[in-house]
Amino acid sequence: xxxxxxxxxxxxxxxxxxxxxxxxxxxxxxxxxxxxxxxxxxxxxxxxxxxxxxxxxxxxxxxxxxxxxxxxxxxxxxxxxxxxxxxxxxxxxxxxxxxxxxxxxxxxxxxxxxxxxxxxxxxxxxxxxxxxxxxxxxxxxxxxxxxxxxxxxxxxxxxxxxxxxxxxxxxxxxxxxxxxxxxxxxxxxxxxxxxxxxxxxxxxxxxxxxxxxxxxxxxxxxxxxxxxxxxxxxxxxxxxxxxxxx
Amino acid sequence: xxxxxxxxxxxxxxxxxxxxxxxxxxxxxxxxxxxxxxxxxxxxxxxxxxxxxxxxxxxxxxxxxxxxxxxxxxxxxxxxxxxxxxxxxxxxxxxxxxxxxxxxxxx
Numbered sequence: 571x572x573x574x575x576x577x578x579x580x581x582x583x584x585x586x587x588x589x590x591x592x593x594x595x596x597x598x599x600x601x602x603x604x605x606x607x608x609x610x611x612x613x614x615x616x617x618x619x620x621x622x623x624x625x626x627x628x629x630x631x632x633x634x635x636x637x638x639x640x641x642x643x644x645x646x647x648x649x650x651x652x653x654x655x656x657x658x659x660x661x662x663x664x665x666x667x668x669x670x671x672x673x674x675x676x677x678x679x680x681x682x683x684x685x686x687x688x689x690x691x692x693x694x695x696x697x698x699x700x701x702x703x704x705x706x707x708x709x710x711x712x713x714x715x716x717x718x719x720x721x722x723x724x725x726x727x728x729x730x731x732x733x734x735x736x737x738x739x740x741x742x743x744x745x746x747x748x749x750x751x752x753x754x755x756x757x758x759x760x761x762x763x764x765x766x767x768x769x770x771x772x773x774x775x776x777x778x779x780x781x782x783x784x785x786x787x788x789x790x791x792x793x794x795x796x797x798x799x800x801x802x803x804x805x806x807x808x809x810x811x812x813x814x815x816x
Numbered sequence: 817x818x819x820x821x822x823x824x825x826x827x828x829x830x831x832x833x834x835x836x837x838x839x840x841x842x843x844x845x846x847x848x849x850x851x852x853x854x855x856x857x858x859x860x861x862x863x864x865x866x867x868x869x870x871x872x873x874x875x876x877x878x879x880x881x882x883x884x885x886x887x888x889x890x891x892x893x894x895x896x897x898x899x900x901x902x903x904x905x906x907x908x909x910x911x912x913x914x915x916x917x918x919x920x921x922x923x
Contacts, residue, residue, distance in 0.1 A: 593905040618822055625830035635829065645817065645825045652829040658864060659836040664853075665860040667844035675842065682838035687868065694861045742916055745888060748872025749895050749912040755865035756899040764862040771863035772870030779871045779880050787867045794863025799856050 583707045587714025590696060594688045597746035598719055599726045604744075605632050606730025612640045616731060623727040627683070627720070630784065631655045654783040661791060662690040669697055670712060672705040681713060689716035691754040698760060763802030770797035887919035 602623075609619035614636070622632050631652040638648045662685055670681055693712040697703060703711070759765050771794020778786030849857075873892030874880050882889065895912030902908070 593909065596909070614822070615819070618819070618826065621823070622826050625826050626833055627830070628833055631829065631833065635825065639817065639822070642817070645821050648825045649829050649832065653832045653836070656833045656836055659833065660839050661860050661864060663837055663840040665840075665857045667840035668849070670841055671844050678841050678844075679838060682841040683834060685837040685841070691861065691865060698861075742913075742920065745872075745891070745916050746909060746913060748869045748888075748892060749909050750905065751865055752869045752873070752892065752896050752912070753899040753905045753908040755862065755869050756896060757903070758861040758865055764859065767859040768862040768866035772866030775867035776870050776874050776880060776882075779875065786871065787864075790867035790870075791860070791864040794866060795856050795859045798859030798863065799852070802855075802859070 580706065580710045583710035584714035587693070587696075587711040587716075588718045590711075591688060591692045591715035591718055594692065594750045595718070595722050597743075597750045598688060598722050600743040601629050601747065602723050602726025603730035603733065605629050605636075606727035606732075607734050608633060608636045608730075609727070610731045610734045612636045614639070619731045620724075620728060623724055626652065627723065628652070628656050628659075628686070629723070634783075651783050654785065654788075657788050658687075658784075658791065659685055662687075666690055666693060666712070669693070669705070669708045673709050677709075681709070681716065684713075684716035684720045686716065686719055687751070688719050691751060691758070695754055695757045698758065761802075762805040763798050766801060766805055767794040767798030770794045885923060887916055887923055890919055891915035 605623065606619060609622060609632075614622070622635070626632055626635070634651050634655055635648050638651060663682065666685070670678060673681060689712060692715050693708070696711060697708060700707075755768060759768055771790045773790075774793045775786050775790030778789050780786070781789070869892075871880070873888050874882055874886070876886045876888060884890065891912050894915050895908050898911045899905075899908040
């Protein structure tokens, strides 16, 4: 493996990743604003608010921790809640790791640090579409998108912190999150087996939505994967779906 | 809670989250992946994305509402149909948010 040089087109791949993830920025930014504003409203100092976004870097978990801070919960509960909510990152890690394999270890740690729902979903869908995508291209593509989201998140949370109560609650901007993931979901379903995994995963997640710590998400995903593995081969046909989302 | 405790929570939660993120990415390349695991991983994107999306569209004000008077459900279904037909993220967003705002104004 050539460790010495970069892919000729690494800039193009990095840029491509940034462009592909751009439509998700309008969904991430408001969420970041809300996280920052919540940190301020709960009484965190600016250093702690910023630290949370940099060190934890996970919106749902950050909000959960902030809620628990407001509730005066035990610190160990805060940590465990955050980790359970973030369990899905282990799934993303396992799923995307083969595509990031060529990078040297220090780079891989950075790539892991910026792993988010968006970076994962956009990259995986791109890899599914571009079956002949070179390993280096995959790495740079992921890096472009993931780093963009990281920057957006930091700017949004800091802005939200100092805007505080001025962050608007209305407009239902949070609906943009399931919308963008919905588009990625459609692109990710490329066979009836995939559709089965999605149907089971989504239905279980809805049924288990009442579970705490986002456990419904993990349960849904796990059962969806199981359904795909167990019943996928029994489902007729694997149709190629061409085209890309976005 | 004290500032020290808060910082400890942030650091431990952060380290733990990083460990989850790095779990496979850091170790990949050491061991060959068992075929069953590989088959399972192929279903991670559709299963996880559905588990993220369905509750988001089925909930109104925090509770599941699978009824026609949930504007998010209608707008979401419409948006998914648009995504299927157009393969366009932008179209999905525009139609989905537009439908939601319209329905919220009417209902």
